[in-house]
Amino acid sequence: xxxxxxxxxxxxxxxxxxxxxxxxxxxxxxxxxxxxxxxxxxxxxxxxxxxxxxxxxxxxxxxxxxxxxxxxxxxxxxxxxxxxxxxxxxxxxxxxxxxxxxxxxxxxxxxxxxxxxxxxxxxxxxxxxxxxxxxxxxxxxxxxxxxxxxxxxxxxxxxxxxxxxxxxxxxxxxxxxxxxxxxxxxxxxxxxxxxxxxxxxxxxxxxxxxxxxxxxxxxxxxxxxxxxxxxxxxxxxxxxxxxxxxxxxxxxxxxxxxxxxxxxxxxxxxxxxxxxxxxxxxxxxxxxxxxxxxxxxxxxxxxxxxxxxxxxxxxxxxxxxxxxxxxxxxxxxxxxxxxxxxxxxxxxxxxxxxxxxxxxxxxxxxxxxxxxxxxxxxxxxxxxxxxxxxxxxxxxxxxxxxxxxxxxxxxxxxxxxxx
DNA sequence: TCTGGGGTCCTAGGACCC
DNA sequence: TCTGGGGTCCTAGGACCC
Numbered sequence: 464x465x466x467x468x469x470x471x472x473x474x475x476x477x478x479x480x481x482x483x484x485x486x487x488x489x490x491x492x493x494x495x496x497x498x499x500x501x502x503x504x505x506x507x508x509x510x511x512x513x514x515x516x517x518x519x520x521x522x523x524x525x526x527x528x529x530x531x532x533x534x535x536x537x538x539x540x541x542x543x544x545x546x547x548x549x550x551x552x553x554x555x556x557x558x559x560x561x562x563x564x565x566x567x568x569x570x571x572x573x574x575x576x577x578x579x580x581x582x583x584x585x586x587x588x589x590x591x592x593x594x595x596x597x598x599x600x601x602x603x604x605x606x607x608x609x610x611x612x613x614x615x616x617x618x619x620x621x622x623x624x625x626x627x628x629x630x631x632x633x634x635x636x637x638x639x640x641x642x643x644x645x646x647x648x649x650x651x652x653x654x655x656x657x658x659x660x661x662x663x664x665x666x667x668x669x670x671x672x673x674x675x676x677x678x679x680x681x682x683x684x685x686x687x688x689x690x691x692x693x694x695x696x697x698x699x700x701x702x703x704x705x706x707x708x709x710x711x712x713x714x715x716x717x718x719x720x721x722x723x724x725x726x727x728x729x730x731x732x733x734x735x736x737x738x739x740x741x742x743x744x745x746x747x748x749x750x751x752x753x754x755x756x757x758x759x760x761x762x763x764x765x766x767x768x769x770x771x772x773x774x775x776x777x778x779x780x781x782x783x784x785x786x787x788x789x790x791x792x793x794x795x796x797x798x799x800x801x802x803x804x805x806x807x808x809x810x811x812x813x814x815x816x817x818x819x820x821x822x823x824x825x826x827x828x829x830x831x832x833x834x835x836x837x838x839x840x841x842x843x844x845x846x847x848x849x850x851x852x853x854x855x856x857x858x859x860x861x862x863x864x865x866x867x868x869x870x871x872x873x874x875x876x877x878x879x880x881x882x
Numbered sequence: 883t884c885t886g887g888g889g890t891c892c893t894a895g896g897a898c899c900c
Numbered sequence: 901t902c903t904g905g906g907g908t909c910c911t912a913g914g915a916c917c918c
Contacts, residue, residue, distance in 0.1 A: 494886035501886070519884040535886085562918045647916050678892060680916075707888055756885055803887085860886090 464570040464599055467606040471594040473564035474502035477543045478533055480592035481869045489530045493518050496711050496860035497534055534862035542870045546591045554583055559698050569696055580622035600625035603694045604687035607644040608634050638662035645684035708732040709803020712858040715754055719793045725858040727851040729804040730785035737776035738832055743815050745774045745808030747781055749788040754800035765792040774815050777828050
């Protein structure tokens with residue numbers, strides 16, 4: 464059997480743990496640049512605030528004090544996630560961390576599934592303060608279904624188990640088609656137009672129809688809903704194929720010199736991410752977009768991939784390639800709002816491909832990068848960085864209401880005063 | 883005025899190989 | 901009139917996930 468643990472309203476719950484005044488309040492957490500809503504407390508959901516709505520559309524509620532809006536604090540959420548996963552791993556085997564707030568795990572057949580689920584939920588709450596829901600079923604897709612139901616029906620006390628066909632059918636009949644894992648916006652629209660509104664109706668379609676319209680992925684989802692497990696637990700970490708760093712700018716930028724600063728920073732971050740995984744990349748891609756939400760302005764989407772002469776994770780090499788690509792695609796006369804750097808063709812440092820015709824990287828270069836990483840680890844990130852990152856900071860996204868890093872920065876630790 | 887970031891997988895079509 | 905078969909690699913586009 465598969466278990467799926469999912470943290471309830473994860474980012475909003477993290478904030479409430481350290482700021483108990485938020486408990487029971489309508490709280491939303493905003494995306495980078497304080498752009499749109501990416502997490503909502505139960506009270507915020509009750510106000511009808513939808514996932515993904517732009518912050519300016521709920522400005523009235525925020526200004527009236529009916530909703531607390533916070534900037535996202537990924538340092539805090541990442542650390543809280545690690546704590547939740549640690550508790551889980553101490554209680555079950557075969558944990559597959561699926562996202563920052565979700566993990567699949569293995570449950571041996573025959574145990575008391577509901578009791579185990581409850582124990583996990585209680586332990587996580589006690590150790591971290593984060594409320595979780597747990598779904599248990601014979602396939603991953605059904606565990607997802609069970610998890611949704613556990614969240615939706617408070618009577619279940621956060622645990623839903625599908626362990627026979629009767630429960631499976633009942634669960635599918637309670638599940639709208641767009642709540643099914645693997646069926647997104649496009650397929651939902653397609654299926655609805657065929658008169659398929661729920662998971663149950665979908666599971667009753669002929670396999671060949673599903674295969675033809677939704678290819679192998681859809682067919683897998685269909686089989687899993689019918690109780691046939693096709694997606695195994697993936698406990699080994701998958702090797703990354705590309706690494707991306709991108710942001711929307713705090714304001715629109717028109718000049719090449721203004722855009723060089725963020726591209727330098729994005730490229731440097733990609734290089735750091737590569738080094739932290741002991742990886743090297745063979746290609747560097749830069750993309751640059753105008754503001755798609757301002758259709759009255761001229762629109763453009765530019766990108767270019769460059770191949771490096773040899774696979775690298777050297778900040779200077781990645782940055783130089785990215786800036787070269789930027790210069791070659793940049794066009795004046797546009798207002799740009801978003802850009803990013805993606806490194807690809809990734810391999811491990813141990814198996815770094817060699818190029819007979821290019822000057823090979825020097826061990827001294829690796830040492831220099833290692834020294835920079837060590838300094839930044841010890842004295843805080845950005846202690847050492849390229850000056851090119853600093854020339855123009857106008858691109859920096861806004862995050863006006865970021866909470867402190869309660870669990871990772873000694874200066875931010877909570878103080879409690881007793882009278 | 884104001885609209886996120888970071889990923890994966892699959893397919894079709896074209897270029898090229900023998 | 902008649903115009904092969906089998907394969908790889910790459911890219912763009914479309915779908916999905918959190």
